[in-house]
Amino acid sequence: MASETVVIPPAELPEVELYHAKSWITKYVFSQDAKVIAIQYSGTAVLIGLVGLVLSWLMRLQLGFPETFSFIDESEYLQYVTLHGMIMVVYLLTALFLGGFGNYMIPLMVGARDMVFPYANMLSFWIYLLSVLILVASFFVPGGPTGAGWTLYPPQAITSGTPGSDGGIILMLVSLVFFIIGFTMGGLNYVVTVLQARARGMTLMMMPLTVWGIFVATILALFAFPALLVASIMMLFDRVLDTSFFIPMIYEMGEVIPREGGSPVLFQHLFWFFGHPEVYIVALPAFGIVSDVISTHARKAIFGYRMMVWAIIAIGGLSFIVWAHHMYVSGMNPYFGFFFATTTLIIAIPTALKLYNWTLTLWKGNIHMTVPMLWCIAFIVTFLNGGVTGLFLGNVSVDVPLSDTMFVVAHFHMVMGVAPIFVIFAAIYHWFPLATGKMLNNAMGQFHFWVTFVGAYLIYFPMHYLGFVGVPRRYYEIGETTFVPPSAADLNAFITIMVLIVGFAQVVFIYNLLTSVFSGKKSEVNPWKATTLEWQTSEFPPGHGNFGDELPVVYRWAYEYGAPENVDDYVPQNIHPDKVARKPIAE
Amino acid sequence: MSILSQLMEKPWPQSNGATVLKAGPSISRTPTEVGLLFFLASITGLFTLLLISYNGRILLGNDWVPVPDPTILWINTVILIFSSIAFHRARKNARASKVTGIKKNLLVAGLLTFGFLAGQTIASLQLYELGYYVSNNPANSFFYLLTSIHALHLIGGLFVWMRTQYRAQLGIDLSKITVSIELCAIYWHYLLVVWLIIFVLLLTT
Numbered sequence: 160m161a162s163e164t165v166v167i168p169p170a171e172l173p174e175v176e177l178y179h180a181k182s183w184i185t186k187y188v189f190s191q192d193a194k195v196i197a198i199q200y201s202g203t204a205v206l207i208g209l210v211g212l213v214l215s216w217l218m219r220l221q222l223g224f225p226e227t228f229s230f231i232d233e234s235e236y237l238q239y240v241t242l243h244g245m246i247m248v249v250y251l252l253t254a255l256f257l258g259g260f261g262n263y264m265i266p267l268m269v270g271a272r273d274m275v276f277p278y279a280n281m282l283s284f285w286i287y288l289l290s291v292l293i294l295v296a297s298f299f300v301p302g303g304p305t306g307a308g309w310t311l312y313p314p315q316a317i318t319s320g321t322p323g324s325d326g327g328i329i330l331m332l333v334s335l336v337f338f339i340i341g342f343t344m345g346g347l348n349y350v351v352t353v354l355q356a357r358a359r360g361m362t363l364m365m366m367p368l369t370v371w372g373i374f375v376a377t378i379l380a381l382f383a384f385p386a387l388l389v390a391s392i393m394m395l396f397d398r399v400l401d402t403s404f405f406i407p408m409i410y411e412m413g414e415v416i417p418r419e420g421g422s423p424v425l426f427q428h429l430f431w432f433f434g435h436p437e438v439y440i441v442a443l444p445a446f447g448i449v450s451d452v453i454s455t456h457a458r459k460a461i462f463g464y465r466m467m468v469w470a471i472i473a474i475g476g477l478s479f480i481v482w483a484h485h486m487y488v489s490g491m492n493p494y495f496g497f498f499f500a501t502t503t504l505i506i507a508i509p510t511a512l513k514l515y516n517w518t519l520t521l522w523k524g525n526i527h528m529t530v531p532m533l534w535c536i537a538f539i540v541t542f543l544n545g546g547v548t549g550l551f552l553g554n555v556s557v558d559v560p561l562s563d564t565m566f567v568v569a570h571f572h573m574v575m576g577v578a579p580i581f582v583i584f585a586a587i588y589h590w591f592p593l594a595t596g597k598m599l600n601n602a603m604g605q606f607h608f609w610v611t612f613v614g615a616y617l618i619y620f621p622m623h624y625l626g627f628v629g630v631p632r633r634y635y636e637i638g639e640t641t642f643v644p645p646s647a648a649d650l651n652a653f654i655t656i657m658v659l660i661v662g663f664a665q666v667v668f669i670y671n672l673l674t675s676v677f678s679g680k681k682s683e684v685n686p687w688k689a690t691t692l693e694w695q696t697s698e699f700p701p702g703h704g705n706f707g708d709e710l711p712v713v714y715r716w717a718y719e720y721g722a723p724e725n726v727d728d729y730v731p732q733n734i735h736p737d738k739v740a741r742k743p744i745a746e
Numbered sequence: 747m748s749i750l751s752q753l754m755e756k757p758w759p760q761s762n763g764a765t766v767l768k769a770g771p772s773i774s775r776t777p778t779e780v781g782l783l784f785f786l787a788s789i790t791g792l793f794t795l796l797l798i799s800y801n802g803r804i805l806l807g808n809d810w811v812p813v814p815d816p817t818i819l820w821i822n823t824v825i826l827i828f829s830s831i832a833f834h835r836a837r838k839n840a841r842a843s844k845v846t847g848i849k850k851n852l853l854v855a856g857l858l859t860f861g862f863l864a865g866q867t868i869a870s871l872q873l874y875e876l877g878y879y880v881s882n883n884p885a886n887s888f889f890y891l892l893t894s895i896h897a898l899h900l901i902g903g904l905f906v907w908m909r910t911q912y913r914a915q916l917g918i919d920l921s922k923i924t925v926s927i928e929l930c931a932i933y934w935h936y937l938l939v940v941w942l943i944i945f946v947l948l949l950t951t
Binding site for chain 1: 749752753755756757758765766767768770771772773776777778780781784785787788789791792795796799802803806807808809810880881884887891895
């Protein structure tokens with residue numbers, strides 16, 4: 160067969176000068192290497208995430224066995240609810256997907272030596288760490304952290320009587336402001352690196368979907384976080400300087416406070432203009448990672464690559480015009496609700512398209528039931544379940560009775576708690592060998608998966624039922640009602656026991672991580688036989704500068720698996736066409 | 747090639763003929779310029795939402811008492827316009843590699859910005875002395891909020907200006923200074939436009 164002619168153009172931009180660390184401190188602490196920053200981001204996110212996990216255990220202990228634990232009172236319960244939500248959504252999921260996976264995967268996957276602005280990237284992490292420390296500090300101020308609920312709705316977030324209305328709410332808002340500043344520095348890095356620093360041959364449509372997911376999510380974040388910033392700063396003014404941006408005329412402790420005219424609903428608009436894109440800031444990287452892991456472990460090209468890219472962009476765009484579906488009970492004009500219900504349902508189209516494409520990728524694939532693959536399949540099912548209840552809640556007439564019940568809690572935990580966490584686990588099991596050169600223990604991985612997967616369903620399926628019978632969310636104790644049957648208490652106890660069992664599985668996972676780093680089985684190079692560039696580095700695990708002397712040149716997309724004309728099961732993106740072994744053409 | 751046509755490309759092999767690989771960036775500007783553009787897009791979101799909240803607060807409450815706009819704001823506006831012009835001239839000199847012109851205009855631009863910030867501080871102090879405290883009325887609150895967030899962005903820009911100024915005085919590598927001046931000029935023009943919008947809003951409400 161005649162060799163294909165490939166014309167390789169010279170690089171248009173000169174290579175970025177790589178910063179070489181001169182001391183241990185600049186190499187591992189104040190590091191400008193995206194891979195080190197990624198580990199720092201991930202480590203911090205996981206540590207604060209564990210705090211969020213423990214808070215959820217405390218909440219469940221109270222709900223499952225009320226009047227048993229004297230160390231949990233009403234105020235503390237509300238503080239656990241608030242901090243659990245805020246930590247998990249912002250400080251764990253956003254930071255881990257974008258700061259952690261974004262930093263690690265983007266330069267490696269697009270064939271760059273590092274991010275384009277390494278110094279800003281370093282600052283990004285340290286400002287993030289500062290924001291986490293400020294958040295943690297709020298546990299130790301008089302009155303404790305804020306108990307306003309993770310949505311921080313005014314006026315109750317800052318009026319006396321709400322737990323943490325002294326220092327807690329101030330520290331929470333200051334922490335968010337720092338988080339956003341830090342994120343912006345990192346976010347600009349991710350976007351510009353993807354747009355401007357790709358290897359030769361890596362066109363936008365050659366990029367792995369992981370990069371696409373993180374890229375679009377970062378753009379969403381750059382436009383959504385300013386809304387939270389504005390809301391946080393204005394609420395800080397209200398709290399510290401006694402302004403009344405959000406505070407209407409109100410009685411506090413029996414007396415009229417000297418404020419009037421502010422609009423709590425204005426805060427809700429600002430908050431949810433950030434809050435809804437935030438769901439997709441977490442979901443889009445998960446979508447991308449799942450696509451790549453499924454394709455690799457099913458040895459089959461992703462089905463409908465271009466549709467997958469366009470769906471990511473469409474979901475990103477639509478996510479900005481659905482925010483008020485979180486506010487159906489705020490007294491809005493019915494036509495307003497109708498508009499937002501319609502846009503909400505339209506999002507189901509590109510999302511469903513992605514689900515079909517993942518399923519069709521698995522169809523007749525050579526599926527390897529590895530631990531990352533198990534997590535991905537679990538994600539598909541879970542995201543579908545969570546998404547379907549989203550269709551219920553997206554409709555005004557169904558949402559109004561279900562608002563502020565456990566049904567909502569079950570819905571959003573399925574769709575943006577459990578589902579993205581499954582992808583994080585898939586990604587960790589998939590890329591752990593790349594980062595450490597060691598394999599994770601498979602038996603512990605299987606145990607972790609099955610207990611977590613089955614456990615998550617045993618926790619959240621019954622919770623939908625609790626919501627249907629009218630169990631409200633954010634209640635310290637239900638007490639006696641005319642509508643909640645006594646069996647709800649048994650169900651709550653059951654859920655709590657399941658939470659503790661699933662929690663134990665996470666301890667096993669952490670143990671697996673720690674022991675595998677030091678004494679895990681050594682990984683072979685490219686253990687999953689993947690095509691993407693991160694596995695094709697000159698050193699394994701990749702060293703400083705990622706790719707030895709020469710940057711890779713990309714000849715094909717990331718999904719050349721099981722192609723019938725090739726001898727090998729997979730062809731990496733950077734193998735010259737002349738070096739690909741082809742099967743002889745039958746006469 | 748436009749971003750749209752880049753998104754329409756088919757990633758799988760097209761033909762058996764010669765394949766020409768595509769090199770390089772998606773947007774034909776330097777990475778720092780693209781970074782600045784995304785940053786400006788992001789803070790456009792910030793200021794837009796602030797202004798929407800401003801108008802929303804006027805409509806939603808019926809307690810709005812307009813702030814008398816201190817005359818010094820007009821002077822500040824003129825100062826900021828001249829600062830922007832000085833950056834523009836610094837940029838022209840940088841493109842023509844005229845070192846003395848760069849140094850002179852860069853210095854003037856920075857000093858005028860300090861002048862603007864001082865003027866804004868005086869305006870706030872004048873209002874404060876007249877009894878327009880931040881918490882008395884939402885119009886006052888917004889006056890202090892908008893001017894201080896705008897000022898903070900200028901202060902951030904001044905850090906980059908200081909570094910550029912330092913490098914220009916040392917006389918190192920003209921190409922690097924040119925990049926910084928280009929970026930500063932765009933940023934200052936942008937913040938001038940933002941200030942003009944805020945100013946018009948303050949005058950009319």
